[in-house]
Amino acid sequence: MSARYLILEDGSVFSGEGFGSPAVTFGELVFNTSMAGYQELITNPVYFNQIVVFTQPNVGNLALQRNVYETITPSIKGVIVRNLAQFEATGPRQVSLDQYLNQMNIPGITNIDTRALVHRLKVAEKPLRGSIVPVPDDHAFDQLHATVLTNQQVAQVATPKPYPNPDVGLTVVVIDFGLKNGILRELSRRKCNVTVLPYTATATEILRLDPDGVVLSSGPGDPKNVKKSVLKMIQEIQTRVPLFGIGLGHELFAMANGAKTKQLAVEHHGMNHPIKEIITDQIVYASQAEGYQVERESVDRQRLYVTYVDLLDNSVQGLRHRQYPAFAVQFFPDGAPGPDETNSLFDEFMEMMRQGGER
Numbered sequence: 001m002s003a004r005y006l007i008l009e010d011g012s013v014f015s016g017e018g019f020g021s022p023a024v025t026f027g028e029l030v031f032n033t034s035m036a037g038y039q040e041l042i043t044n045p046v047y048f049n050q051i052v053v054f055t056q057p058n059v060g061n062l063a064l065q066r067n068v069y070e071t072i073t074p075s076i077k078g079v080i081v082r083n084l085a086q087f088e089a090t091g092p093r094q095v096s097l098d099q100y101l102n103q104m105n106i107p108g109i110t111n112i113d114t115r116a117l118v119h120r121l122k123v124a125e126k127p128l129r130g131s132i133v134p135v136p137d138d139h140a141f142d143q144l145h146a147t148v149l150t151n152q153q154v155a156q157v158a159t160p161k162p163y164p165n166p167d168v169g170l171t172v173v174v175i176d177f178g179l180k181n182g183i184l185r186e187l188s189r190r191k192c193n194v195t196v197l198p199y200t201a202t203a204t205e206i207l208r209l210d211p212d213g214v215v216l217s218s219g220p221g222d223p224k225n226v227k228k229s230v231l232k233m234i235q236e237i238q239t240r241v242p243l244f245g246i247g248l249g250h251e252l253f254a255m256a257n258g259a260k261t262k263q264l265a266v267e268h269h270g271m272n273h274p275i276k277e278i279i280t281d282q283i284v285y286a287s288q289a290e291g292y293q294v295e296r297e298s299v300d301r302q303r304l305y306v307t308y309v310d311l312l313d314n315s316v317q318g319l320r321h322r323q324y325p326a327f328a329v330q331f332f333p334d335g336a337p338g339p340d341e342t343n344s345l346f347d348e349f350m351e352m353m354r355q356g357g358e359r
């Protein structure tokens with residue numbers, strides 16, 4: 001393996017060894033505290049324009065599995081691990097993390113001091129941008145400082161065209177803001193007859209499919225940068241059919257109902273926060289990837305109430321509408337990777353759709 005470096009916009013340099021693709025890359029640095037599930041993580045479109053540091057020190061000892069990808073073409077910009085695990089293929093078609101990143105043109109760094117790196121990211125007052133380079137010279141820093149990362153991430157990862165995922169059960173429209181397959185898997189498990197629509201779909205286009213319910217998917221970036229017409233669409237749809245928002249979809253649902261979102265100084269990615277369901281006092285561990293959260297004080301109590309709260313930072317993790325059958329969660333209810341104890345939210349959505357009224 002050859003030497004490779006991570007340089008950060010604050011001037012710091014971390015050295016390690018390259019794996020995956022030898023390409024130079026730019027992105028925003030975030031760290032993920034999940035103990036397992038590297039494949040689901042690196043293929044989640046939520047990581048568009050981001051380089052992910054794993055705090056779990058040993059990553060990659062399992063081959064990729066053909067049925068757990070979260071998207072076909074990953075949009076993550078780089079992968080940083082303390083130790084790339086020794087990998088021995090036990091079958092002819094097995095692909096290692098190293099081989100996969102190479103195929104997908106994504107660079108990785110191993111043998112890097114991830115503890116020092118995470119510390120640096122935690123003390124920074126904003127998410128830091130960085131670059132993975134073969135030589136950490138002035139030229140590399142100039143390139144990093146000159147690079148502009150788009151703030152239109154959703155437009156880059158969401159499907160431009162509708163596509164079906166047919167089955168024989170209830171009809172669901174999924175609005176793609178950067179959809180991960182875990183959401184489709186949970187709907188397939190429940191035999192939903194799904195059509196995925198681009199996030200630019202209007203309420204009229206959605207209702208033309210006569211859905212029993214609508215899911216607003218998770219996705220990358222700042223919800224404030226998503227086209228404003230999406231908020232109008234949500235305002236209309238929630239009055240007509242049951243609605244379920246996830247991640248970015250949750251943030252947009254909140255905004256459509258008058259709430260505000262704020263950016264976190266340190267993004268939170270992992271599955272180690274206890275989250276309390278307020279009505280039952282039950283605690284769940286859920287998979288999270290959040291750089292933005294709904295501001296609790298901005299939630300209009302006449303319209304929404306808070307259903308889930310994060311016990312570590314007291315943040316809003318779930319909302320429900322007072323008048324309409326519409327609810328949303330900040331975390332990934334499909335897990336993928338992560339605990340599956342929040343999968344039951346899909347059952348709640350099914351129940352809501354069954355009660356959704358006469359057709």
Ligand SMILES: NC(=O)CC[C@H](N)C(=O)O
Pocket residue numbers: 046217218219220221222223246247248249251288289290291292293330331
């Ligand atoms: N989980 C998600 O869908 C992420 C939503 C949004 N991009 C955020 O960072 O908060």
